[in-house]
Amino acid sequence: MGSQASTLLRHEELEEIKKETGFSHSQIARLYKRFTSLDVNGVGALSREDFLRIPELAINPLGDRIISAFFPEGEDEANFRVFIRILARFRPISDKEKSKDAKGPEPLNSRSNKLRFAFQLYDLDKDDKISRSELIQVLRMMVGVNISEEQLGVMADRTIQEADEDGDGAISFTEFVKVFEKTGIEQKMSIQFLD
Amino acid sequence: MVSAHALLFSLDYQHVQIPFEITLWIMLASLAKIGFHLYNKMPTVVPESCLLIFVGLIMGGLIYSLNDKSPPVMDSDIFFLYLLPPIVLEAGYFMPSRPFFENIGTILLYAVVGTMWNAFGIGLSLYGICQVKYFNLQDVSLLHNLWFGSLIAAVDPVAVLSVFEEIHVNEKLHILVFGESLLNDAVTVVLYKLFKSFCEMPSIKLVDILAAIGKFFLVGIGGIFIGLLFGVFAAFTTRFTKTIRVIEPLFVFLYSYLSYLTAELFHLSGIVAIITCAMSMKRYVEANISQKSHTTIKYFMKMWSSVSDTLIFIFLGVSTIGNNHEWNWPYICFTIIFCLIWRALGVLVLTFFVNKCHVNTVTRKDQFIIAYGGLRGAICFSLVFLLPEFSRKKLFIAATTVVILFTVFVQGMTIRPLVDLLDVTRRRETSPTVSEQILIRFFDHLLAGIEDISGHWGQYYWKDKLEYFNSRYLQKILLREYDQPKSSIVLLYEKLERKHAIELAEAGQLIHTPSSTSLLRSRETAVSIQSPASTNRDIMDNIQEILTTNLYKIRRVAPAYNRYTLPGEMGTAEQAKEILIRRHKSLRLSFSQSDSDQSQKKLHPGLPCEWQGLEHLGHLPLLF
Numbered sequence: 001m002g003s004q005a006s007t008l009l010r011h012e013e014l015e016e017i018k019k020e021t022g023f024s025h026s027q028i029a030r031l032y033k034r035f036t037s038l039d040v041n042g043v044g045a046l047s048r049e050d051f052l053r054i055p056e057l058a059i060n061p062l063g064d065r066i067i068s069a070f071f072p073e074g075e076d077e078a079n080f081r082v083f084i085r086i087l088a089r090f091r092p093i094s095d096k097e098k099s100k101d102a103k104g105p106e107p108l109n110s111r112s113n114k115l116r117f118a119f120q121l122y123d124l125d126k127d128d129k130i131s132r133s134e135l136i137q138v139l140r141m142m143v144g145v146n147i148s149e150e151q152l153g154v155m156a157d158r159t160i161q162e163a164d165e166d167g168d169g170a171i172s173f174t175e176f177v178k179v180f181e182k183t184g185i186e187q188k189m190s191i192q193f194l195d
Numbered sequence: 196m197v198s199a200h201a202l203l204f205s206l207d208y209q210h211v212q213i214p215f216e217i218t219l220w221i222m223l224a225s226l227a228k229i230g231f232h233l234y235n236k237m238p239t240v241v242p243e244s245c246l247l248i249f250v251g252l253i254m255g256g257l258i259y260s261l262n263d264k265s266p267p268v269m270d271s272d273i274f275f276l277y278l279l280p281p282i283v284l285e286a287g288y289f290m291p292s293r294p295f296f297e298n299i300g301t302i303l304l305y306a307v308v309g310t311m312w313n314a315f316g317i318g319l320s321l322y323g324i325c326q327v328k329y330f331n332l333q334d335v336s337l338l339h340n341l342w343f344g345s346l347i348a349a350v351d352p353v354a355v356l357s358v359f360e361e362i363h364v365n366e367k368l369h370i371l372v373f374g375e376s377l378l379n380d381a382v383t384v385v386l387y388k389l390f391k392s393f394c395e396m397p398s399i400k401l402v403d404i405l406a407a408i409g410k411f412f413l414v415g416i417g418g419i420f421i422g423l424l425f426g427v428f429a430a431f432t433t434r435f436t437k438t439i440r441v442i443e444p445l446f447v448f449l450y451s452y453l454s455y456l457t458a459e460l461f462h463l464s465g466i467v468a469i470i471t472c473a474m475s476m477k478r479y480v481e482a483n484i485s486q487k488s489h490t491t492i493k494y495f496m497k498m499w500s501s502v503s504d505t506l507i508f509i510f511l512g513v514s515t516i517g518n519n520h521e522w523n524w525p526y527i528c529f530t531i532i533f534c535l536i537w538r539a540l541g542v543l544v545l546t547f548f549v550n551k552c553h554v555n556t557v558t559r560k561d562q563f564i565i566a567y568g569g570l571r572g573a574i575c576f577s578l579v580f581l582l583p584e585f586s587r588k589k590l591f592i593a594a595t596t597v598v599i600l601f602t603v604f605v606q607g608m609t610i611r612p613l614v615d616l617l618d619v620t621r622r623r624e625t626s627p628t629v630s631e632q633i634l635i636r637f638f639d640h641l642l643a644g645i646e647d648i649s650g651h652w653g654q655y656y657w658k659d660k661l662e663y664f665n666s667r668y669l670q671k672i673l674l675r676e677y678d679q680p681k682s683s684i685v686l687l688y689e690k691l692e693r694k695h696a697i698e699l700a701e702a703g704q705l706i707h708t709p710s711s712t713s714l715l716r717s718r719e720t721a722v723s724i725q726s727p728a729s730t731n732r733d734i735m736d737n738i739q740e741i742l743t744t745n746l747y748k749i750r751r752v753a754p755a756y757n758r759y760t761l762p763g764e765m766g767t768a769e770q771a772k773e774i775l776i777r778r779h780k781s782l783r784l785s786f787s788q789s790d791s792d793q794s795q796k797k798l799h800p801g802l803p804c805e806w807q808g809l810e811h812l813g814h815l816p817l818l819f
Binding site: 031034037038051054057060061062063066087090118121138139142155159179180189191193 | 643
C-alpha cells in the first residue's frame with residue numbers, strides 16, 4: 001500500500017483476506033472504512049497515537065496492552081492486514097466451522113487462538129508463562145491505586161494458587177485454558193461484526 | 196351454649212376468628228413443608244408444589260364434606276396484594292443481574308411477543324373449536340375466548356421458580372425462563388384489561404386497538420419508572436441509617452411493597468415495578484447497610500416468599516374442590532393441547548429470530564426446556580376468578596384449574612427426568628473463583644476495547660456508559676461511604692477470603708502456607724523483570740493472618756490500605772486521569788530511551804522498549 005487512504009482494496013487482496021479471516025465482503029469493507037477513518041494522516045497504516053485517539057480506548061485500563069497487540073515485535077505501524085487479522089480473532093465461531101475441524105490450518109477465531117491471544121496480552125516477555133509479577137501488573141491496571149502492593153501480591157498469589165497445577169508458581173497456557181473450561185468463553189470472546 | 200353471666204371460662208371465637216384462621220393456615224403450610232423434607236426421597240421425584248396442591252385438595256375435601264358447601268376460594272385480592280409480592284420481591288432481589296442483562300433482549304422477546312402469540316393463538320383456536328356444533332359451546336364468543344386465552348397464556352413465576360429451583364439447569368436457561376415469567380406480567384395485565392373493556396364496550400374501533408398498544412408501553416415503562424423511583428429512595432434512605440441499624444431491613448421491604456402498591460394503584464404492572472425496585476436498590480443498599488441487616492433481609496425475604504409460595508399452592512388445591520366448575524371435557528382437553536402446541540411453536544419461531552442476531556445461541560435442548568417449562572400457576576387462577584359473572588364463567592374456571600394441575604403435576608414431575616435425559620448443561624455448583632473473576636473482567640475490558648477499535652457499539656459499550664454514569668453521579672448521592680470505593684474484584688476477593696476464613700474457623704485451624712510457598716517459588720522463577728517490591732515474607736504471613744482472623748474489619752478498615760492520599764473518590768474520571776498520566780509517562784520515557792540508546796534495542800529479551808519504563812512506574816506514587 002503506502003498510497004492514499006482512499007485507495008480501495010484490490011480484488012485479490014480482498015479474496016486473500018476473506019480466506020484468511022473468514023469475514024464476509026461487506027464486513028471487510030466496513031472494517032476498511034473504519035481503518036481509514038482512524039488513519040487520519042492518510043499514510044495507510046495506523047500508529048499508536050491513532051489508536052489512542054479513540055477516547056474510550058484511551059481510558060480503558062487495558063488500553064495499552066490491547067494497542068500493543070497490534071504492533072508486534074516493536075514495529076511502529078499497523079497496516080490493514082494486521083488490523084483485520086487481529087479483529088478476526090473475535091469473530092464468533094459458527095457451527096460449520098466447528099465441524100470441519102482438522103481439515104486445514106486452524107482458523108483465526110478458533111477457541112484456542114482466542115485464548116492464546118488473551119494469554120499473550122498477559123505474557124509480555126513471551127516465555128509462555130504468566131508469572132506472578134506479570135499477573136500483578138495486569139491486576140494493578142485493573143484495580144487502580146487504592147490497593148496496596150501487599151494486597152495485590154496476595155491476590156495474585158491466590159490466583160496462581162487456584163490455577164497452577166504443575167507447581168511452578170506461574171500459569172502456563174494449558175493451565176490458563178483450564179480455568180476457562182467451565183465458562184462459556186466462546187461467547188465472551190466474540191463480538192458480532194456488523195455487515 | 197354460653198350463659199349470660201360471667202363464667203370462669205368463656206369461648207369467644209368471633210373475636211379472634213380472622214387472625215386465628217390465617218395463622219392456622221400458615222401453620223398448616225409450614226408443617227406440611229417439614230413433613231415433605233422429612234422424607235428425603237419425595238422432593239426429588241415429586242416437586243414440592245405438587246405435594247402442596249395435594250395437601251390442599253385433601254383440606255378442601257375435608258372442608259367440603261364437613262360443611263357441605265364449597266370451601267373458601269382464594270380471594271383474588273389476597274393473592275395479588277399479600278401473597279404474590281413477597282415471592283416476586285425475593286426473585287428480583289436475588290436475581291443475578293449480569294446474566295439477566297446479558298440476555299435481556301431474548302427475555303423481552305419471549306415475554307412480550309411470546310405471550311401475545313400464545314394468547315391470540317390459544318384464543319383463536321379455541322374459538323375455532325367452539326364453532327363445532329357437537330361440543331355445545333357455541334355461545335362462547337370470540338371475545339370471551341380471547342380473554343380466556345390472554346389469562347391462560349401467561350407463564351407463572353411462582354410455579355416456574357418452585358420447579359426449576361429443584362432441577363438446577365444452567366444459569367442462562369434458568370434466567371431465560373424465569374425472566375420471561377416475571378416480565379410477561381405487563382403483557383398479561385394489558386391484554387386482560389383490554390379484553391375486559393372490549394367486552395363491556397358496544398363496538399370496537401381501530402382507535403381502541405391503537406390505544407391498547409399504547410397502553411402496553413405505558414404499563415411496562417410506567418412500572419419500570421416507579422420501581423426505579425422507589426429504588427432510588429430506598430438507597431438514599433439507607434445512606435442515613437448508620438445510627439439506627441435495627442430498622443434498616445424494614446426500609447427495604449417497605450419501599451418495595453410501596454412500589455408494588457403504587458404501580459397497582461395506577462393500573463400499571465406491579466410485578467415489573469417491584470422487580471425494578473429490588474434490582475436497582477440492591478447495589479447501593481448492600482453497600483450502606485450493616486452485615487447483620489443484610490443477613491436479616493436475606494432471611495426474612497426467603498421466609499416470607501416461602502410461606503407465600505406454600506399458601507398459594509395449598510389454596511389452589513382447596514379451591515379445586517367445590518361447585519365452581521363446569522366440566523366440559525372437550526373444551527378442557529383442547530385448551531391443554533393448544534397451550535402446549537402454541538407454546539412450542541412460539542418458542543421455535545422466536546428462537547429462530549434470536550439466534551440470527553445473537554452470538555449466544557439457544558440450543559435445541561434449551562428450546563425444548565423453555566417450551567416445556569412454561570408452567571401455569573396461581574396468577575391464571577386468580578385472574579379467572581376475577582372474571583365478571585357470565586354464563587360460561589364456570590367453564591373457564593374448570594379449564595384453568597385443569598391446565599394448572601396438568602402443568603404443575605405432569606410437566607413438573609417429568610421435567611426432571613427429561614432434563615437428565617437430554618443432558619442439558621447443568622449449573623455449576625461452585626461460585627467463580629478469584630482467577631475466573633479476574634479473567635472475566637479482563638475479557639470485558641478487552642472486548643470493550645476491541646469493540647471501540649472496530650467502531651462497533653455492542654453491549655459492552657452500554658455497560659461501560661452505565662458504569663460511568665453510576666460512579667460519576669449515582670454513587671455520590673446514594674452511597675454513604677463513597678470515599679472507599681473498591682473495584683469489584685477486591686470485593687469478591689474479600690468475600691471469598693471471608694467465606695474461606697469462616698470455614699477455617701469452624702474447622703478450627705488456620706493456614707499460613709499458601710502465601711509463603713508461592714512466594715518462594717516466585718523467587719525462583721527466572722523472570723528478568725524487576726521483582727515486586729513486597730518480597731518480605733513476614734508481611735505476607737501477617738496479611739494472611741490479618742485476613743483470616745480479623746475478617747470483619749476489612750469492610751471498614753479499607754482506608755488503612757490506602758497508602759496514597761487520594762482526594763475524593765476513585766471515580767472513572769480519576770481512573771481515566773491516572774491511566775492517561777501513566778501512558779504519557781511511558782511514552783515520554785520510550786522517546787527518551789529511543790533517542791539516547793539507539794544501539795541497545797531491547798534491554799530485556801522479548802520486551803518492547805516502552806514497557807521498560809513502566810516497570811519503574813509501577814512503584815512510584817502517582818502524582819496528581
